[in-house]
């Protein structure tokens with residue numbers, strides 16, 4: 001069993017006691033001595049504890065989609081870790097001054113992977129943010145400025161705790177803009193009229209239970225092999241049909257091409273023909289997949305999902321809308337139910353898109369907040385806040401073309417409105433605007449008391465235990 005030094009206050013003991021899987025409720029004398037850590041965090045007493053937690057709780061759900069194939073966890077004494085620690089330490093001074101987080105500077109967990117990423121992890125079982133900066137070795141190939149900015153962004157997720165789904169929901173603001181005018185999301189009030197359109201549209205994506213941004217609502221995507229359809233397909237497809245064995249490959253190709261559009265700065269809120277193409281491709285996948293599947297008789301979608309993810313089907317059922325429930329109950333088996341739910345979600349989305357100007361819609365998200373946080377901190381350190389916007393535009397050729405278009409006064413494509421990250425080029429545009437705002441004496445992310453858990457609607461059931469924020 002693992003033990004965490006965060007188990008110190010009565011509040012934490014209560015939380016830990018009802019969330020047994022990764023915490024040991026019986027706090028030792030040693031842990032009691034380390035008092036007053038913010039109870040919203042898992043605070044690890046040693047690198048070994050952090051590694052053990054990562055291997056047991058986090059790695060099984062995030063490798064693949066977030067980290068690629070993790071081949072090793074780098075030892076604590078590895079010389080590549082020290083520069084990362086130094087960057088975090090430099091950020092941590094102004095962070096403590098302005099935000100007073102009640103935790104030590106986070107540990108670095110460096111993992112060997114060919115994916116370039118960094119993340120803060122939220123453990124949904126204990127509703128706590130892991131006091132840990134996860135970094136892949138691939139990211140070390142980037143420039144020191146890029147790494148510095150990316151770490152500041154991740155520290156934003158950590159300190160603002162915005163990987164917590166409840167907080168993420170609470171801070172989300174929807175608004176619209178007039179062409180050519182792009183206010184800072186931070187300063188915008190939530191617009192109930194826009195919320196009324198966008199929230200159900202986004203729910204049509206997320207309520208499917210998979211929230212896969214690139215496929216705009218289709219329940220298969222970046223982590224297809226780890227997601228339900230991939231696993232279900234693997235368990236129940238007919239191997240006698242050759243076409244079925246090739247289907248996952250086709251799906252991956254589809255996902256890759258969509259991801260490339262995103263890398264190229266083409267958001268899915270972009271040209272409508274992309275949506276037509278996307279719908280046709282996903283529909284073709286459904287048509288190809290249906291005859292391949294040999295579902296166990298009498299198993300509902302919720303039972304199939306519950307079995308796949310090892311969670312109670314009742315939780316999934318409780319999270320479904322009345323419409324979704326009706327669809328699932330009318331379907332003869334799990335795959336039919338899945339495809340029908342997806343079709344319903346997609347039709348709802350397309351109806352909303354036809355009735356409103358989605359190009360004018362904006363949302364202030366935890367990702368934008370983390371960018372704003374990073375820029376606030378970079379400015380306090382006397383560094384150039386625009387580093388944040390540059391760091392997300394790579395390789396260099398992409399950065400150069402984005403810089404040129406922003407320099408020429410163009411407003412880049414905003415992004416997909418499903419993804420909490422705006423498009424990479426828009427983030428550079430925003431960074432320049434935010435840096436100008438700071439230079440003119442504007443306030444960045446305000447230094448507020450962050451220890452209170454945000455009030456908001458309970459997060460919907462998520463079959464993934466760990467929520468990652470990259």
Ligand SMILES: [Zn+2]
Nearest residue numbers: 367370469470
């Ligand atoms: Zn992020």
